Amino acid sequence: MDIQFTDKTPLERYHLLVQSVIPRPIAWILTAEEDGHLNLAPYSFFAPVCSAPPTLVVSMGQKSAGVEKDSFRNLKRSGWCVVNIADATQVEAVNISSSTLAAGISETSSFDIQVEPQEGWPLPRVAAAPVAFLCRYQQQVDLGSGPQHVVFLEIERMFIDEGVVSQDGDRLVLNSELINPLARLGGAEYSELGDRIVRGRPE
DSSP states (O other): OOOOGGGSOHHHHHHHHHHHSOSEEOEEEEEEOTTSOEEEEEEOSEEEEEETTEEEEEEEOEEETTEEOHHHHHHHHHOEEEEEEOBGGGHHHHHHTTSOOOTTOOHHHHTTOOEEOOTTSSSOEETTOSEEEEEEEEEEEEETTTTEEEEEEEEEEEEEOGGGEEEETTEEEEOHHHHOBOEEOSTTOEEOOOSOOOOOOOO
């Protein structure tokens, strides 16, 4: 089957992409409303793109035509966010936090998702997430008529649960099996990593 994307609607293209680019990591992004209420939402159009400066990229659409998502609005106003990496046991919390709530209604309090203050940082992290990136807004590129905001986040600090990391000389080694990251597929599907395949890099 050969599919011509110019013949497809944006929604049809979206469904083809999310069912074929799999699995995708999930950025569970925590921001704060102007009144201090916390917003927490998952985004799976997400990846690391650079280590110098350390940068993540996440694609943020709109709630509806002309209405920005709370995460994007909060990020643009304050400049700060925390990108949490959930483990697979948190699938219910990640999924329910994707609910469309009215602005000012906090997912963390509505769905009893515990957060942990991060010393010296304006926002907490999700307490049970094994990894969290403490980021600031860097820049954005807008695509399409939506528009879709492709947002670049510069990592200022990183939290790693001590139970998933070890020291190998000067290098920190994160154990992917212990992190057990939740991944996104298409439709209503999520996944775990499953079996690992180890291959040394060729010379």
